Amino acid sequence: xxxxxxxxxxxxxxxxxxxxxxxxxxxxxxxxxxxxxxxxxxxxxxxxxxxxxxxxxxxxxxxxxxxxxxxxxxxxxxxxxxxxxxxxxxxxxxxxxxxxxxxxxxxxxxxxxxxxxxxxxxxxxxxxxxxxxxxxxxxxxxxxxxxxxxxxxxxxxxxxxxxxxxxxxxxxxxxxxxxxxxxxxxxxxxxxxxxxxxxxxxxxxxxxxxxxxxxxxxxxxxxxxxxxxxxxxxxxxxxxxxxxxxxxxxxxxxxxxxxxxxxxxxxxxxxxxxxxxxxxxxxxxxxxxxxxxxxxxxxxxxxxxxxxxxxxxxxxxxxxxxxxxxxxxxxxxxxxxxxxxxxxxxxxxxxxxxxxxxxxxxxxxxxxxxxxxxxxxxxxxxxxxxxxxxxxxxxxxxxxxxxxxxxxxxxxxxxxxxxxxxxxxxxxxxxxxxxxxxxxxxxxxxxxxxxxxxxxxxxxxxxxxxxxxxxxxxxxxxxxxxxxxxxxxxxxxxxxxxxxxxxxxxxxxxxxxxxxxxxxxxxxxxxxxxxxxxxxxxxxxxxxxxxxxxxxxxxxxxxxxxxxxxxxxxxxxxxxxxxxxxxxxxxxxxxxxxxxxxxxxxxxxxxxxxxxxxxxxxxxxxxxxxxxxxxxxxxxxxxxxxxxxxxxxxxxxxxxxxxxxxxxxxxxxxxxxxxxxxxxxxxxxxxxxxxxxxxxxxxxxxxxxxxxxxxxxxxxxxxxxxxxxxxxxxxxxxxxxxxxxxxxxxxxxxxxxxxxxxxxxxxxxxxx
Numbered sequence: 001x002x003x004x005x006x007x008x009x010x011x012x013x014x015x016x017x018x019x020x021x022x023x024x025x026x027x028x029x030x031x032x033x034x035x036x037x038x039x040x041x042x043x044x045x046x047x048x049x050x051x052x053x054x055x056x057x058x059x060x061x062x063x064x065x066x067x068x069x070x071x072x073x074x075x076x077x078x079x080x081x082x083x084x085x086x087x088x089x090x091x092x093x094x095x096x097x098x099x100x101x102x103x104x105x106x107x108x109x110x111x112x113x114x115x116x117x118x119x120x121x122x123x124x125x126x127x128x129x130x131x132x133x134x135x136x137x138x139x140x141x142x143x144x145x146x147x148x149x150x151x152x153x154x155x156x157x158x159x160x161x162x163x164x165x166x167x168x169x170x171x172x173x174x175x176x177x178x179x180x181x182x183x184x185x186x187x188x189x190x191x192x193x194x195x196x197x198x199x200x201x202x203x204x205x206x207x208x209x210x211x212x213x214x215x216x217x218x219x220x221x222x223x224x225x226x227x228x229x230x231x232x233x234x235x236x237x238x239x240x241x242x243x244x245x246x247x248x249x250x251x252x253x254x255x256x257x258x259x260x261x262x263x264x265x266x267x268x269x270x271x272x273x274x275x276x277x278x279x280x281x282x283x284x285x286x287x288x289x290x291x292x293x294x295x296x297x298x299x300x301x302x303x304x305x306x307x308x309x310x311x312x313x314x315x316x317x318x319x320x321x322x323x324x325x326x327x328x329x330x331x332x333x334x335x336x337x338x339x340x341x342x343x344x345x346x347x348x349x350x351x352x353x354x355x356x357x358x359x360x361x362x363x364x365x366x367x368x369x370x371x372x373x374x375x376x377x378x379x380x381x382x383x384x385x386x387x388x389x390x391x392x393x394x395x396x397x398x399x400x401x402x403x404x405x406x407x408x409x410x411x412x413x414x415x416x417x418x419x420x421x422x423x424x425x426x427x428x429x430x431x432x433x434x435x436x437x438x439x440x441x442x443x444x445x446x447x448x449x450x451x452x453x454x455x456x457x458x459x460x461x462x463x464x465x466x467x468x469x470x471x472x473x474x475x476x477x478x479x480x481x482x483x484x485x486x487x488x489x490x491x492x493x494x495x496x497x498x499x500x501x502x503x504x505x506x507x508x509x510x511x512x513x514x515x516x517x518x519x520x521x522x523x524x525x526x527x528x529x530x531x532x533x534x535x536x537x538x539x540x541x542x543x544x545x546x547x548x549x550x551x552x553x554x555x556x557x558x559x560x561x562x563x564x565x566x567x568x569x570x571x572x573x574x575x576x577x578x579x580x581x582x583x584x585x586x587x588x589x590x591x592x593x594x595x596x597x598x599x600x601x602x603x604x605x606x607x608x609x610x611x612x613x614x615x616x617x618x619x620x621x622x623x624x625x626x627x628x629x630x631x632x633x634x635x636x637x638x639x640x641x642x643x644x645x646x647x648x649x650x651x652x653x654x655x656x657x658x659x660x661x662x663x664x665x666x667x668x669x670x671x672x673x674x675x676x677x678x679x680x681x682x683x684x685x686x687x688x689x690x691x692x693x694x695x696x697x698x699x700x701x702x703x704x705x706x707x708x709x710x711x712x713x714x715x716x717x718x719x720x721x722x723x724x725x726x727x728x729x730x731x732x733x734x735x736x737x738x739x740x741x742x743x744x745x746x747x748x749x750x751x752x753x754x755x756x757x758x759x760x761x762x763x764x765x766x767x768x
Contacts, residue, residue, distance in 0.1 A: 026057040052083035069108040076122040094130035121155040142494045167200035177488035195228045202235025237269020264296045271304025306339035334367045341374025376409035404437040411444025446518035520553030544578040555588040590657030611643040652685040659692040683714045
């Protein structure tokens with residue numbers, strides 16, 4: 001979507017009207033501005049002769065910025081003199097020489113104040129917008145806070161402007177505090193106010209409060225605009241609440257007509273979720289409404305196809321776009337770079353950077369970071385480092401994201417010491433580590449069996465640069481909200497802004513999840529549970545990942561009852577168990593020879609999903625109770641396909657579960673059904689099924705499953721390959737199959753050097 005700046009409704013400034021007197025009057029006014037001090041009383045005498053056009057003309061003629069600012073502030077007091085021409089002229093003047101002209105503007109305000117003259121809110125709106133234009137959000141917030149020192153009450157436009165800045169900086173807590181202040185002051189909000197706040201809540205993953213605010217709009221008699229609907233649609237898609245997004249889209253049609261931005265927002269949301277068949281169906285319905293594919297639509301489709309690993313279709317769609325006259329922009333090129341990297345075609349991705357520059361498109365930080373990640377994912381860490389060094393200093397590159405990519409990749413390849421060196425290098429070059437950077441290194445340290453260092457880094461995060469801040473707010477997030485509200489209401493938004501900036505580097509729930517996962521894997525469940533208990537005290541609410549990690553940890557040490565109790569606690573605390581939680585419980589049920597309990601667990605989950613047919617689920621339960629497998633599996637698959645939400649994971653869990661309890665007949669039935677429905681098994685389920693079949697000397701079926709794995713492009717581990725080949729060689733009836741199998745393995749990319757000794761064994765068999 002576009003920047004939120006377009007969400008702010010603009011004051012109704014007048015348009016210009018031509019006049020033959022403009023030049024003469026402008027000259028007279030300019031003379032007053034230059035020669036009379038103070039100018040304001042003299043200007044009052046010529047008010048009847050002025051217009052927005054004359055005001056802008058005078059501003060354009062001024063060579064003295066200080067006098068220009070004085071005149072603008074005077075003119076802004078009257079609605080009839082306001083225009084976007086003069087407003088934008090002042091912003092452009094301010095940003096043309098950052099600090100010097102901002103100082104001149106402040107001097108003008110102080111001078112006007114000393115004369116006892118009123119300063120309008122629009123004068124500060126220009127100042128705030130100027131600071132924001134120069135990427136100095138802190139100064140923008142400071143300017144907003146100083147309005148009270150000039151006895152200037154913000155108008156709605158200025159409030160909306162500061163809300164927009166706070167939301168863009170991720171300061172949703174402070175934005176909500178400003179909103180509450182507006183309510184207390186009985187400030188009449190408009191659609192833009194709510195749209196900005198809803199957008200901020202959606203981006204903060206707080207969809208519940210976003211929807212509450214959306215409903216509050218209607219209760220206050222404020223009709224949502226197309227932009228409001230678009231923001232909520234995007235938020236619902238981001239939260240994976242696609243059914244609600246569709247419903248909202250249909251409701252929208254009854255009040256306002258969706259535009260291209262709205263259509264693209266819904267399409268982009270569906271594509272981001274990887275539901276590409278659904279996206280193409282959506283396009284068909286859009287076209288009936290007169291929607292044609294544009295650059296944004298093609299970008300969403302190509303991005304979605306790459307995410308779904310439908311690489312050929314993605315490239316075909318790109319060529320279709322360019323052939324139809326679409327000119328790729330930086331965003332689409334970045335999508336293509338990421339897609340090529342995902343394919344392993346890093347060299348081709350690098351060529352796209354050159355193609356961009358040849359077309360006068362300057363690659364931004366995101367494009368370079370995408371390419372660096374591509375190098376890292378392929379293990380080309382030296383090349384990634386070289387690229388970072390080569391383009392350092394270009395467009396604020398490298399940024400914290402660049403360092404995070406390198407640190408995460410080095411940790412993944414076991415180069416934790418190098419990752420620490422890069423982490424230490426960041427601050428030396430003025431790049432502040434983000435929470436994600438800390439999380440990447442903490443995770444790497446834990447996985448490299450350096451728990452002491454990971455906890456040291458964790459505590460460094462907690463304390464940060466202000467130990468007193470940590471001690472003050474170590475009692476929960478409510479205290480932070482309370483303090484931000486206090487500061488905002490006392491007229492100190494800058495202090496609130498600085499506070500939130502400082503605590504933005506405190507450990508998040510993700511950080512705690514990494515530590516809990518590490519403790520669970522080390523078998524230190526009591527320590528993990530102790531950290532879990534401290535979460536709420538520190539203001540971090542456990543999420544589904546926290547619960548899922550602990551449930552898995554408890555199950556792994558045989559504490560099944562504690563795991564079940566934790567699921568109940570999860571529900572009681574308002575955290576809905578995700579499919580991942582049910583899958584964890586299912587896997588452990590299968591390991592304990594409770595395969596049918598695993599079926600029941602998934603059926604319990606399906607009952608909580610809105611699109612699932614309750615009658616079908618009941619029918620499946622009855623068939624399973626009667627010991628049937630084929631009929632209930634087909635019913636479930638048909639229901640999943642109909643709902644367009646097919647997850648192969650539960651089926652592979654059941655298949656592995658059957659193998660674990662040596663119910664080979666049931667496992668083979670399920671294998672055949674999944675093949676029929678073209679559901680791809682995992683390599684792990686293939687290995688388990690082959691192992692079970694070899695144990696029962698069912699070489700024909702073991703060979704069939706292995707051929708299936710070859711067709712799917714799986715490269716199974718040497719051990720299972722060795723076991724299968726050994727069994728074939730030892731079987732007089734099937735020894736020839738070993739030769740054919742080795743040829744196929746070789747053509748499919750297997751490392752045949754690792755099983756050279758089988759060739760000699762086969763030759764011996766053939767000789768005999």
